[in-house]
Amino acid sequence: MKKWTRRAFIGAGVLAGGTLVIGIAIRPGNRSSKVAGLIASEGETVMNIWLKIAPDNTVTAIIPHAEMGQGVHTALAMMLADEMDADWSNMKFQEAPADKEYANYTLLKGFIAGNATFPKFIEETIDGVFLTAVKSLNFQITGGSASVRFTGQQAMRIAGAAAKSMLMQAAADTWKVPVDELTAQNSIISHPSSKRSATFAELAPAAAKVNIPTQPKLKSPGEFTLMGTSQPRFDIPAKVTGEAQFGMDVQVPGMKYATIKAAPVFGSKVKSVDTTVSSSQQGVKKIVNLGDAVAVIADGYWQAKTTLDALPIEFEATENSGLNQEEIMDRYRKAMDTDLADGNLDTHFKDGDAAKAFEKSTILVEAEYQLPFLAHATMEPMNCTAWVHDGKCELWCGSQNPLGVRAAAAELLEIDIDQVTVHNQLLGGGFGRRSETDVMKQAILIAKEVEYPVKLIWSREEDTQHDVYREATISRMKAGLDESGLPIAYAHQFIFKHHPPEAADIPYTIPNQLIQYSSPASHVPWGNWRSVDHSTHGFLTESFIDEMAHAAKQDPFGYRKSLTKDNSRFQRVLDMVYEKSNWGNPLPANWGRGIAIAQSFGSIVAEVAEVEVSIDGKVKVHRVVCAVDPGFAIHPNGFIAQMESGIIYGLAAAMTGEITIENGAVAQSNFHNYPVTRMNEAPKIETHIINSGNPPGGGGEPSTPVIAPAVTNAIFDATGIRIRQLPISKNDLRASIRQTT
Amino acid sequence: MTSLTINGKEYKVDATADIPLLWVIREQCGLTGTKFGCGIAQCGACTVHLDGQPVRSCVTPAISAEGKNITTIEGIATDKNTLHIVQQAWIEEQTPQCGYCQSGQIMSAVTLLNENPSPSDEEIDAAMSGNICRCGMYGRIKSAIKRASATLQSSNPL
Numbered sequence A: 001m002k003k004w005t006r007r008a009f010i011g012a013g014v015l016a017g018g019t020l021v022i023g024i025a026i027r028p029g030n031r032s033s034k035v036a037g038l039i040a041s042e043g044e045t046v047m048n049i050w051l052k053i054a055p056d057n058t059v060t061a062i063i064p065h066a067e068m069g070q071g072v073h074t075a076l077a078m079m080l081a082d083e084m085d086a087d088w089s090n091m092k093f094q095e096a097p098a099d100k101e102y103a104n105y106t107l108l109k110g111f112i113a114g115n116a117t118f119p120k121f122i123e124e125t126i127d128g129v130f131l132t133a134v135k136s137l138n139f140q141i142t143g144g145s146a147s148v149r150f151t152g153q154q155a156m157r158i159a160g161a162a163a164k165s166m167l168m169q170a171a172a173d174t175w176k177v178p179v180d181e182l183t184a185q186n187s188i189i190s191h192p193s194s195k196r197s198a199t200f201a202e203l204a205p206a207a208a209k210v211n212i213p214t215q216p217k218l219k220s221p222g223e224f225t226l227m228g229t230s231q232p233r234f235d236i237p238a239k240v241t242g243e244a245q246f247g248m249d250v251q252v253p254g255m256k257y258a259t260i261k262a263a264p265v266f267g268s269k270v271k272s273v274d275t276t277v278s279s280s281q282q283g284v285k286k287i288v289n290l291g292d293a294v295a296v297i298a299d300g301y302w303q304a305k306t307t308l309d310a311l312p313i314e315f316e317a318t319e320n321s322g323l324n325q326e327e328i329m330d331r332y333r334k335a336m337d338t339d340l341a342d343g344n345l346d347t348h349f350k351d352g353d354a355a356k357a358f359e360k361s362t363i364l365v366e367a368e369y370q371l372p373f374l375a376h377a378t379m380e381p382m383n384c385t386a387w388v389h390d391g392k393c394e395l396w397c398g399s400q401n402p403l404g405v406r407a408a409a410a411e412l413l414e415i416d417i418d419q420v421t422v423h424n425q426l427l428g429g430g431f432g433r434r435s436e437t438d439v440m441k442q443a444i445l446i447a448k449e450v451e452y453p454v455k456l457i458w459s460r461e462e463d464t465q466h467d468v469y470r471e472a473t474i475s476r477m478k479a480g481l482d483e484s485g486l487p488i489a490y491a492h493q494f495i496f497k498h499h500p501p502e503a504a505d506i507p508y509t510i511p512n513q514l515i516q517y518s519s520p521a522s523h524v525p526w527g528n529w530r531s532v533d534h535s536t537h538g539f540l541t542e543s544f545i546d547e548m549a550h551a552a553k554q555d556p557f558g559y560r561k562s563l564t565k566d567n568s569r570f571q572r573v574l575d576m577v578y579e580k581s582n583w584g585n586p587l588p589a590n591w592g593r594g595i596a597i598a599q600s601f602g603s604i605v606a607e608v609a610e611v612e613v614s615i616d617g618k619v620k621v622h623r624v625v626c627a628v629d630p631g632f633a634i635h636p637n638g639f640i641a642q643m644e645s646g647i648i649y650g651l652a653a654a655m656t657g658e659i660t661i662e663n664g665a666v667a668q669s670n671f672h673n674y675p676v677t678r679m680n681e682a683p684k685i686e687t688h689i690i691n692s693g694n695p696p697g698g699g700g701e702p703s704t705p706v707i708a709p710a711v712t713n714a715i716f717d718a719t720g721i722r723i724r725q726l727p728i729s730k731n732d733l734r735a736s737i738r739q740t741t
Numbered sequence B: 001m002t003s004l005t006i007n008g009k010e011y012k013v014d015a016t017a018d019i020p021l022l023w024v025i026r027e028q029c030g031l032t033g034t035k036f037g038c039g040i041a042q043c044g045a046c047t048v049h050l051d052g053q054p055v056r057s058c059v060t061p062a063i064s065a066e067g068k069n070i071t072t073i074e075g076i077a078t079d080k081n082t083l084h085i086v087q088q089a090w091i092e093e094q095t096p097q098c099g100y101c102q103s104g105q106i107m108s109a110v111t112l113l114n115e116n117p118s119p120s121d122e123e124i125d126a127a128m129s130g131n132i133c134r135c136g137m138y139g140r141i142k143s144a145i146k147r148a149s150a151t152l153q154s155s156n157p158l
């Protein structure tokens, strides 16, 4: 491997506003020529791997992320254009090819190292290590609410600023004037005193030869012209005319359709199936036994589906074939008991001596919580079009991880990754589900059996029953309060730790903490579900702190405020949500107000829910006030939309979301028995952004973890019933029950 | 061969007795703006108009649409270069997120406004609750309907 020299990393690390920003805006070696072949067409100048300039002075940002409706293409292009002083009305974007050059090492590093600042002398080593790690991992993921946080900050802005500085230098050299006499605006560089000016396009060929600047100067927020504004999103017009093309909509000449039925019990295999196509089966091309699933290829989806539905398939019984949800939860409880008794719990966090502090406590608060499995239920069911021919593989799909798809295809077919092409399409919802490669692998295995392209479409039933699920969990929580009601001990025993690693941390100042976990075996496949572990811990922490506040006979808002005194960001967000929600103002009978706050993916979100619980126990969430500190919202309107989206997604899960296992398989199948929030159930949402100037936080996920506890805390306020088991629909909230609680 | 009239154009299609209109529109006519979401009339993503009335094309047999005027998302604007008032409002409110549900949402909203040009919040809820949006853009859908309604009022003064 090529040795990374100091020169090689110039441009990779720059000092901006006192914070070390590590970027891959400008990569060492002359990679532009390779990249040019991937992204540029005739006459276009590739300035670096993130942008190109066309002869008509159009600037195109190359965006290494998939569009799931989070507006990432627009927001990232804005970051680049702003630093470059490019003309927004002449700005375009292009999704980066699924190529290793765009392997997202800033993202991986963001996950692992957070916003750490590294001393200069180790920065190169770190970059080298991360870059190598990412390249070998084939990591080009859109997820972790990371696009703006990492790619935007550490690639787009630097790329824009570097390109501008190169263009300026080219102008200075051509006109023989000092560079600091030049100005840039709307894709034009001017020398005001000599009244000369040239477009970016005119200067681009010369600029591309200029040495890459070692420290392109980034703008301060006061100089932003685009960042912080809500430009109309690029992706929207095509989404109202029906022209927007999702994976589901791909049409490849000669293509046939397939659908699939996997073994209902995870891990089971096909025992027998007759794959003969009879002449009476009109339009049916082939029946494929994949070992753990059966697929039918036909002229259309409907023929494939009706044939598959009628096909007798026997699946092997496994040790899990008789397993039911209750037994799974019992197993989890037993594992927790055994791990505790045997001293086998893993420690997540320990501070002081919790056991001793519990003995000294005046009030003990204890509770067990239970959360269900959840499916993603993206609006667009899983699908992938595959064509395997001449030692090559072409794929059309909407993926949060197109480079991962490429690598998986190469491995599966045992061909070189260069023989695999992924045409990434718009995603009809991702939520973590589309970071997997299972569907693509199935499509490849099916397409491998025929010479033509095949579009594999999952039915909604398959989508619900063969998801990768948010974990079902049990948590045991305990707090010890002193005579004033302040906590002096906190213990939490939970199960399953995935990521982010800090999800089980609490933001509250409590001395003497012991947070531990077990990892029991489970046959239900796990996957990233919007906000991942924060989706469980947001509910757990914020429900339990509410229980503690009530045990201490204190106001839940005031209690949170006093226990986060040292965290000025939390204090501001709490104050904002207090003010905007009219906290403390009286509500009608049977209404309640609940609050919750959490930090995740770099953003701090507090929500107050106003909830009505009718006499017959029906819950209606009327209003949600959301206050958020994302550091800086690059595209405020898009950011607000993401907050709204995360709230409704989390609300659907809180109210009715539950996947259960019956006889080893998922019992739910479609929206009638896995119901989601509809318009008549959706609250009015008001979002208030605090631009605190901290490093930018994510938008796609952070509003999800807090909605469930905000609602259940409000239900407690309305009824006195504490909800410790989700979904809410499982709990009897009738007025007759309330009296006895 | 069955003959279908979609957005004023005639299509000759191959329709078995039970094939839903959705799959014919998407696969045989190549009009992919109409989406598949659930297949059981639960989500509204596949909504099209049959003689102006909204139907779930995933459960409507294609042959039952013969002789009727079928309108899909591709056909609600008067021509290729203009947008329907509802589409315009959708852009102005920056309504879609992933966008996958939005064809269906717009088709439902167009019928609602045709029948009731100034719907109340409750009437909007009632007309739109058959359309799921997993991105949770309900607030924006509602605002866009109100914006379109306001445009209709100002362009047709009573």
Ligand code: FES
Pocket (backbone or CB within 6 Å): B035, B036, B037, B038, B039, B040, B041, B042, B043, B044, B045, B046, B047, B056, B057, B058, B059
């Ligand atoms: S696909 Fe027809 S209603 Fe869902």
Ligand code: FES
Pocket (backbone or CB within 6 Å): A069, A379, A428, A429, B096, B097, B098, B099, B100, B101, B102, B132, B133, B134, B135, B136, B137
């Ligand atoms: S915009 Fe994504 S489902 Fe509605």
